[in-house]
Amino acid sequence: MNQEILKYYLCWLQNYFVNSGMNEDLAIFLNTMINSIVLTFVVTLIDIFVRKFIVQIFKAFSDKTKTTFDDFLIKSNFPRFVAHFLPVIIVWYTIPIIFIEYQLILKFLLRIIDVYLIILIVLIFRSILKTTRSYLEHKPRFHDKPLQSYQQVLMIFGWGIGIFFIINILTGYSIFSLATLGAASAVLLLIFKDTILGFVASIQVSVNDIVRIGDWITFSKYGADGYVTEISLATVTVQNFDHTFTTIPTYSLISDSFQNWRGMQESAGRRIKRSLFIKQTSVKFLSSEEIEELKKVQLIKPYIEHRERDVQKYNQNTEADKSVLLNGRNQTNLGIFRKYADAFLHENPAINKDLFLMVRHLAPTDRGIPIEIFCFSYDKRWENYEHIQADIFDHLIAAIPYFGLELFEIPSGKDVSQISAKFNSSN
Structure with a gap:
């Protein structure tokens, strides 16, 4: 009954033109054109009204709910896409009556509407995916x-299925x-x-x-x-x-x-792993006088004294001839420096003592003997970590001369000039 009433109103102009003596084909054409223009205008107005109405309903509903999911639905334009369904249904229901005399055009328009509906469904699916992603990103469990x-994978499948159906239509x-x-x-x-x-x-x-x-x-x-x-x-x-x-x-x-x-x-710390290269010719056995001098260094005084008792006991038991320093057991400046570096790290409040800590002696290279510092700083932030590492090596580099050691350094142009000048003056 409703369709009959709608058909009566849509064909009223056509009947009026025919009754006025107009050619029937021209009357049908004019009726179709006028109805198409009116339908376009009415559907546009309905689309604008429905879209604003649904968006306002969604906003009012989201303001009253505690969940943020509906807020993300609004941001993803879900209400706007849903609002397009009513105008499309009106057009789909009306155009078979308007274009009843033009079956080819009607068939084409119906296919266009079907294609638009598929695209609309895919867009709604996309807005739901975007909403779900935005909602989950604000959850601590999913933010990383x-x-x-x-989302992109599901959208590829969504568009793929949509394109298949469009091709079929x-x-x-x-x-x-x-x-x-x-x-x-x-x-x-x-x-x-x-x-x-x-x-x-x-x-x-x-x-x-x-x-x-x-x-x-x-x-x-x-x-x-x-x-x-x-x-x-x-x-x-x-x-x-x-x-x-x-x-x-x-x-x-x-x-x-x-x-x-x-x-x-x-983890509980950030690793520090760096080496100091000691010049090999600066490594030597320490005399009694030099040992007594190093006892003034508070960090290693207990170690030197303990080590000295062990060395003297061993040398006495083996009756080592200490007129030659090489005989028996001896302390070296490099060994005491390693112990000093180890004690310095243990006293440093920025170093995590619960993690691995070691000062080790690596195999000699053409650049000298590597003394590697291996430890972990409490502070893992890059800037603070670099400051801690720099403070450690600033101190150790400055301490090396106190042990009679030298750092290895490739000669620069100034060094070569000084050597050349000494050589020329001696000649």
Whole structure:
């Protein structure tokens, strides 16, 4: 009954023109054009009104609820997309009557409406995904997860299914035939090869917890050294310490080697590992006078005295001829310096004594004897860590001459000039 009433009003102009003596074909054409213009105007007004009405309802509802999910729905334009359904339904219900005399045009318009409905459904699906991602990003449990990559994967599937249905509507070919699916799969594999690799990589990154948003990573291959700010399906964005941004292919996180500093950030300290290179010719046995002089160094006085008693007891038992310093056991300036460095680190309040701490003697090289400092600072912040490390080595470098040791240093032009001048003056 309603459709009959609607058909009566839509054909009223046509009947009026015909009754006025107008050619029937012209009357049908004019009636169709006028009704199309009126329908377009009415539908536009309804769309504007419904959109504003639904958006206001959503805002009023979100203001009364404690959850933020509905707030994110508004930001993702979900109410606006939903509001488009009523005008589309009116057009879909009305145009078969308006264009009843033009079946080809009617068929084309109905297909366009079907395509628009599919696109509208995909857009609503996208807004729901964006809302879900934004909502979960504000949860502590999910804020460091690659949610954007999952959203992009689901959107690819959503648009893929939508495109299949659009092709089916426009061409009439079934999307479920074996040949069609095979050809479509081949095309998708070729076009979305990088996307598929990124999808696989993002799953592995998430499941294996390789990288999280907020992690500090160093990726020398791509010049990245900073914090991960975004993990998407195709790329990982890193903000470097100079505030530049570097993008890394997501797949490279599982195909190449990089350094993630999260373990250090979550641990009880940050490692200090650096060597001092001692000139080998400065290493020597210490005489009694030199030992007595080093006893004035408070940090190592107990060690020197204890060590001296052990050495004297051993030399007496073996009746070592100490007229030659080489005989028996002796203390060396390098050994006492190592003990001093160890005692200095143990006294330093910035060093975590519960973690591994060692001053070790590495194999001699052409640059001298490496004395490696290996310890952990309490403060893991980069700036403070560098200050702690600098303070330690400033002190140790300044302390080396007190033990009769010299640091190795490649001769500079000034050194060569001084040697040459001494040589010339001696000649």
